[in-house]
Amino acid sequence: MRFVLEKRETTSRLALVLVPVVSFFVSLLLAAVILSISRASPFKTYTAMFRGAFGTWPNFTETLVKAIPLMLTGLAVSIAFRMEFWNIGAEGQLTLGGVATAWVALFWSGGMPPFLVLPASLIVGMLAGALWAGIPAVLNARLKVNETLTTLMLNYVAILFSEHLYYGPWRDPKGYGFPGTAPFPETAWLPRIAGRAHMGLLFAVFLALVLWFAIKRSRWGFEVRIIGKNRTAARFLGINIGRTIVLSLLLSGALSGLAGACEVSGISRRLQQGLSIGYGYTAIIVAWLGQLNPIAILFVAILMAGLSVGGDQVQMIMGLPAAMGMVLQGLILFPMLAGAIFNEYRPVIVKTAASTR
Amino acid sequence: MLLLITSILTITLRAGTSLVYATVGETYTERSGILNLGMEGMMLMGAVSAFAAAYYSGNLLAGVLVAMLVGMALSAVHAFLSITMRANQVVSGLCITLFGGGMASYLGQRLGPESNSYYLVGLVGPRFTPISVPVLGRLPVFGAVFNQDVLTYIMYAVVPLAWMYLFRTRDGLNLRSVGEKPHTADAMGVNVFRVRYLATIFGGMLAGLGGAHLSLAYTPGWSENITGGRGWIVIALVIFAMWNPARAVLGAILFGGINAVQFRLQAAGTTIPAAFLNMLPYLATIFVLVAVTWWENLSKRLGAPGALCKPYIREEK
Numbered sequence: 001m002r003f004v005l006e007k008r009e010t011t012s013r014l015a016l017v018l019v020p021v022v023s024f025f026v027s028l029l030l031a032a033v034i035l036s037i038s039r040a041s042p043f044k045t046y047t048a049m050f051r052g053a054f055g056t057w058p059n060f061t062e063t064l065v066k067a068i069p070l071m072l073t074g075l076a077v078s079i080a081f082r083m084e085f086w087n088i089g090a091e092g093q094l095t096l097g098g099v100a101t102a103w104v105a106l107f108w109s110g111g112m113p114p115f116l117v118l119p120a121s122l123i124v125g126m127l128a129g130a131l132w133a134g135i136p137a138v139l140n141a142r143l144k145v146n147e148t149l150t151t152l153m154l155n156y157v158a159i160l161f162s163e164h165l166y167y168g169p170w171r172d173p174k175g176y177g178f179p180g181t182a183p184f185p186e187t188a189w190l191p192r193i194a195g196r197a198h199m200g201l202l203f204a205v206f207l208a209l210v211l212w213f214a215i216k217r218s219r220w221g222f223e224v225r226i227i228g229k230n231r232t233a234a235r236f237l238g239i240n241i242g243r244t245i246v247l248s249l250l251l252s253g254a255l256s257g258l259a260g261a262c263e264v265s266g267i268s269r270r271l272q273q274g275l276s277i278g279y280g281y282t283a284i285i286v287a288w289l290g291q292l293n294p295i296a297i298l299f300v301a302i303l304m305a306g307l308s309v310g311g312d313q314v315q316m317i318m319g320l321p322a323a324m325g326m327v328l329q330g331l332i333l334f335p336m337l338a339g340a341i342f343n344e345y346r347p348v349i350v351k352t353a354a355s356t357r
Numbered sequence: 358m359l360l361l362i363t364s365i366l367t368i369t370l371r372a373g374t375s376l377v378y379a380t381v382g383e384t385y386t387e388r389s390g391i392l393n394l395g396m397e398g399m400m401l402m403g404a405v406s407a408f409a410a411a412y413y414s415g416n417l418l419a420g421v422l423v424a425m426l427v428g429m430a431l432s433a434v435h436a437f438l439s440i441t442m443r444a445n446q447v448v449s450g451l452c453i454t455l456f457g458g459g460m461a462s463y464l465g466q467r468l469g470p471e472s473n474s475y476y477l478v479g480l481v482g483p484r485f486t487p488i489s490v491p492v493l494g495r496l497p498v499f500g501a502v503f504n505q506d507v508l509t510y511i512m513y514a515v516v517p518l519a520w521m522y523l524f525r526t527r528d529g530l531n532l533r534s535v536g537e538k539p540h541t542a543d544a545m546g547v548n549v550f551r552v553r554y555l556a557t558i559f560g561g562m563l564a565g566l567g568g569a570h571l572s573l574a575y576t577p578g579w580s581e582n583i584t585g586g587r588g589w590i591v592i593a594l595v596i597f598a599m600w601n602p603a604r605a606v607l608g609a610i611l612f613g614g615i616n617a618v619q620f621r622l623q624a625a626g627t628t629i630p631a632a633f634l635n636m637l638p639y640l641a642t643i644f645v646l647v648a649v650t651w652w653e654n655l656s657k658r659l660g661a662p663g664a665l666c667k668p669y670i671r672e673e674k
Contacts, residue, residue: 145650149593153639164632321466330456337444
């Protein structure tokens with residue numbers, strides 16, 4: 001008697017939901033092992049993390065604050081991942097979006113009608129993000145340059161560039177040597193809706209709904225899905241693959257750019273250290289754990305934000321490194337990847353007589 | 358002038374050592390058909406574990422061995438997911454990098470002694486120091502090759518051996534055939550799964566070793582993000598070297614050289630802002646990738662192994 005994997009005729013819907021949920025709990029078990037080895041009680045740690053992230057209303061709004069950029073970047077990379085275009089440059093696209101928004105808010109807001117400042121700065125932020133994703137997209141579509149590497153390398157370039165600006169030419173002369181630009185004028189502030197959680201939340205929810213519909217129903221969504229599943233088929237159907245990739249990546253970059261734009265105009269209200277803290281990488285986990293489904297991505301983003309806010313709390317309360325949140329985030333996909341095989345295959349028990357083999 | 362060239366070349370080789378080890382490792386992995394994007398995470402874990410092990414044991418060899426074991430363990434996870442569970446190799450590799458990065462950061466704040474509030478940052482541990490070979494070490498320019506630490510000297514031997522094994526032995530041929538045409542290799546009696554597991558774990562071992570060189574020799578000590586993207590540059594170097602371990606040296610010298618020039622310019626007090634100098638390796642990676650890909654398209658030569666990134670499914674008989 002032994003286990004054999006048998007190909008399913010259709011992707012299992014049950015597995016699609018069950019696998020991520022089971023994965024989450026398995027990753028908690030795995031992390032419990034790490035915690036026990038480093039002499040911390042897993043139960044106490046998890047309770048503290050959960051309370052820190054979701055226990056009180058103020059804490060929950062802080063979790064939302066971290067969830068907003070994860071939602072936007074998660075949606076952003078999910079578009080690219082659907083086409084098997086591995087955009088791991090959301091971090092850089094977010095950073096450049098923040099830089100461009102700061103540029104408008106700091107240097108162009110004076111000559112503009114006040115009501116235009118915020119929309120203009122957000123749109124320029126999105127354009128900057130789109131540009132930063134567009135470069136690897138064009139290189140890939142035209143020359144087949146490996147996009148994983150170009151998108152990643154551009155992260156470093158964007159982050160170094162932003163640091164150069166707020167440590168150098170854009171540094172606030174009245175900032176007492178603090179690395180950061182001057183605060184934005186109030187006309188460039190993104191309104192907050194609960195605690196520090198800002199309107200970016202509404203953008204994210206709205207965009208997720210639009211994307212969900214567009215992926216399912218529009219011509220573009222159809223092309224994106226076909227390119228991801230089977231490029232040869234896409235070519236036979238007369239789809240201009242290069243064009244679809246570039247356009248979709250411009251959209252992907254714009255979403256990441258919006259994440260950065262909202263961060264600087266809604267949270268820090270200036271360009272400073274702490275913009276590029278890994279949202280773009282966590283976005284990969286968010287998108288994959290959400291099975292690239294826009295609506296699921298919203299909820300997974302809140303969960304992942306909870307892990308990182310909880311991680312900070314654990315540091316304050318229990319003296320454990322805040323990186324525990326990162327470890328948990330990093331662990332979460334392993335069981336998920338191992339389990340994904342059950343979406344396409346079902347395990348069957350085959351009885352074999354020992355003599356026949 | 359000769360002195361300057363010698364010193365730049367010395368730093369170049371020192372900076373390139375970790376890159377060479379990891380590039381040779383990733384070359385083997387990819388030659389067997391498995392893409393491992395977890396190099397950055399494995400190098401970070403290698404660096405932190407090497408430093409911690411060497412710090413507590415006072416023994417450099419222990420540090421190196423622990424780093425290699427850690428690299429093997431992480432790559433074994435990748436091997437299991439991508440070979441046995443047929444998971445998406447890109448995502449699995451990214452996971453190794455994300456987990457490795459988080460875990461290395463966690464360990465760096467947890468493994469230290471109580472006196473340093475459990476941090477590893479700022480501690481001074483044992484380190485590999487350059488050993489000058491008598492006579493040869495005094496030569497102008499070439500002396501750079503012979504003023505290195507033990508791990509770099511070992512690298513001089515590893516590269517030709519890795520090349521010979523891959524291109525001049527039966528096992529090497531099997532490894533390459535598994536990466537090109539796994540079905541044919543299987544029909545010829547090669548155990549595809551076994552070869553892929555071994556090649557992936559070997560790659561992880563060398564990534565760990567590369568990480569160890571960073572924290573024990575190149576920039577001794579542990580600091581957050583000590584690799585600075587080297588694990589990713591390695592992936593590009595494999596493409597640049599056209600999946601040939603011997604050519605990996607050229608790429609590593611190129612990138613080590615960029616590091617060395619960066620150092621020199623900063624030390625000389627240039628007016629170019631440091632941020633732009635620091636961008637050089639990343640911009641160079643993009644440039645090199647574009648150039649190599651363009652050349653590949655032009656000459657119609659395909660460098661990548663045919664079955665790279667494709668899980669092997671053995672039909673039930």
